[in-house]
Amino acid sequence: MFFLSQRDHGFIWRMVHEEMLFGSFPLAELMNLSSWENMENGTSVEEFILLGFTGTWHFRVCLVVVFALTYSLTLTGNASIIALVWMTKNLHTPMYFFLCNLSFLEIWYTTGVVPKAIGVMLGSSQTISFNVCILQLFFLLSLGSTECFLLSVMAYDRYLAIRYPLRYSSLMSSVLSARLALSSWLGGFLSVSLLAFLTSRLTFCGPHVINHFLCDIDSCLALSCSDTWPVEMATFLVSIIVVVASCVVTLISYIYIISSILRIQSAHGRKKAFSTCSAHLSVVTIWYGSTMFLYVKPSAQNSLDLNKLMNIFNTVVTPLLNPFIYTLRNKEVKQALGQAFTFQKK
Numbered sequence: 001m002f003f004l005s006q007r008d009h010g011f012i013w014r015m016v017h018e019e020m021l022f023g024s025f026p027l028a029e030l031m032n033l034s035s036w037e038n039m040e041n042g043t044s045v046e047e048f049i050l051l052g053f054t055g056t057w058h059f060r061v062c063l064v065v066v067f068a069l070t071y072s073l074t075l076t077g078n079a080s081i082i083a084l085v086w087m088t089k090n091l092h093t094p095m096y097f098f099l100c101n102l103s104f105l106e107i108w109y110t111t112g113v114v115p116k117a118i119g120v121m122l123g124s125s126q127t128i129s130f131n132v133c134i135l136q137l138f139f140l141l142s143l144g145s146t147e148c149f150l151l152s153v154m155a156y157d158r159y160l161a162i163r164y165p166l167r168y169s170s171l172m173s174s175v176l177s178a179r180l181a182l183s184s185w186l187g188g189f190l191s192v193s194l195l196a197f198l199t200s201r202l203t204f205c206g207p208h209v210i211n212h213f214l215c216d217i218d219s220c221l222a223l224s225c226s227d228t229w230p231v232e233m234a235t236f237l238v239s240i241i242v243v244v245a246s247c248v249v250t251l252i253s254y255i256y257i258i259s260s261i262l263r264i265q266s267a268h269g270r271k272k273a274f275s276t277c278s279a280h281l282s283v284v285t286i287w288y289g290s291t292m293f294l295y296v297k298p299s300a301q302n303s304l305d306l307n308k309l310m311n312i313f314n315t316v317v318t319p320l321l322n323p324f325i326y327t328l329r330n331k332e333v334k335q336a337l338g339q340a341f342t343f344q345k346k
Contacts, residue, residue, distance in 0.1 A: 045208040047129045048223075052120035052213045053308075060121045067121070070320050071114040077323030078103035081333075088336040094177035095161070095276075098154045099326060101181050105150065106319035109143045112136060113315040117213040130204070133215035138196035140214070140315070144291065145242045146188025151284050152246040153180045155253035158277040163260045191242050195234045202226050211308070214315070218307050239292075247288050254281065279326045286321065290314045 053063055081103045085091045116136070119125025128136070157177070161168045199217065203226040210219045217235050221228045257277060264270045290313050327333050 045130065045204045045206055047127050047208065048133055048204075048215070049126050049209045050116075050120045050128055050213055050215075051209060051211045052117065052126070064118050064121050067114050067118055067316065070316055071110060074110050074316075074320045074323075075107060077320065077327075078107050081323050081326065084333070084336055088339070091332065091336055094157055094172045094174070095154070097174075097177050098150060098157060098181060101184070102147065102150050102154070103323060105143055105147055106322055109140065109147070110315060110319040112139050112143070113214050113311075120213050128215065133220075134196060134200045137199060137215045137217065137220070138192060140216075141192040141195065142189040144188075144314075145191050145238075146185050147287065148242050148246040148291070149184035149187050150181070151280070151287060152249040152253070153184055154280050155250040155257075155277075155284065156180075158280060159253040159257050159260075161276065162257050162273050188242075191238055195231070195238050198231045198234050202228065202231065212311070213308070214311065216307065216311060243288070243291055247292075250284055250288075275331065282325050283318075283322055286318055287314075290318070 053060060082100050085096045085100050116125065116128070157172055160171050164171060195217075199220055202220065202224040204220075204223055205225040207223065210223065212219045217231070221231060224231075254277075261270050261273045264273060290310050294307060294310050294314065327337065
């Protein structure tokens with residue numbers, strides 16, 4: 001015989017309510033007494049069930065269509081930028097080298113989320129093993145950290161280009177740009193390694209239902225029956241080191257960029273200088289705003305539904321916006337696109 005805590009009773013009634021309203025949760029899972037006995041005995045679960053989005057079947061099908069369309073556009077847009085830079089000699093500069101790294105990252109970042117999310121919403125792939133869950137968490141956090149470092153490197157690159165235009169080619173050489181890109185990738189993956197390890201050591205006794213369409217830190221902390229303080233503290237420290245530090249570097253770079261632009265005498269020169277960094281500034285604002293909301297906090301007690309919404313913006317919307325922002329706000333990219341289309345017509 002085992003007894004359920006008040007939290008467990010609340011979980012049961014919440015799941016029953018969702019089953020009655022939406023039919024989105026397999027009620028049979030609640031009838032599996034062995035899972036609740038395992039919870040009482042402290043046996044760790046081996047897989048989780050991702051709830052995804054509650055609602056009617058038609059609502060979830062509409063979401064699947066939106067996710068699939070967004071994913072296709074994201075892959076096409078970012079792959080097109082990489083191909084365009086590779087084919088256009090005028091774009092073989094450090095700025096576009098970093099942009100290719102960012103586009104390559106965005107392809108894998110959204111690939112780590114959208115295909116599984118579509119399977120969850122269709123009900124064909126709602127389960128995820130513990131190991132795969134930790135792997136997805138590590139993969140997404142590492143790529144997110146890498147993006148923070150890349151954006152700060154790109155801001156530093158724009159600072160050198162505007163502050164020292166005559167010495168830029170010697171200051172930002174191809175060797176230095178390659179080292180900065182490699183450091184961003186290594187730093188992104190290494191910075192999350194300890195956090196992923198600590199998360200993998202948590203004990204998950206049950207319930208094993210994640211109210212999300214992916215595995216993230218907050219969902220894992222909410223389900224863990226062991227002490228989560230070390231993971232919460234590690235998350236906060238990594239967020240400070242990765243997000244805040246890279247944001248400070250970006251902010252300082254743009255302070256110098258703006259001061260340099262204001263010193264330019266002609267209005268045409270100021271407009272041209274600002275146009276070279278306006279696209280990057282737009283991406284930085286979008287990315288850091290949503291990322292700080294999700295991760296820079298001392299505790300994981302935020303609403304999981306709100307985190308779910310912000311994760312959609314971070315992992316689905318932002319990778320789609322980046323190629324369009326750089327295309328529409330960058331004259332060199334637009335000219336290269338025009339030349340590419342003209343060449344194809346000929």
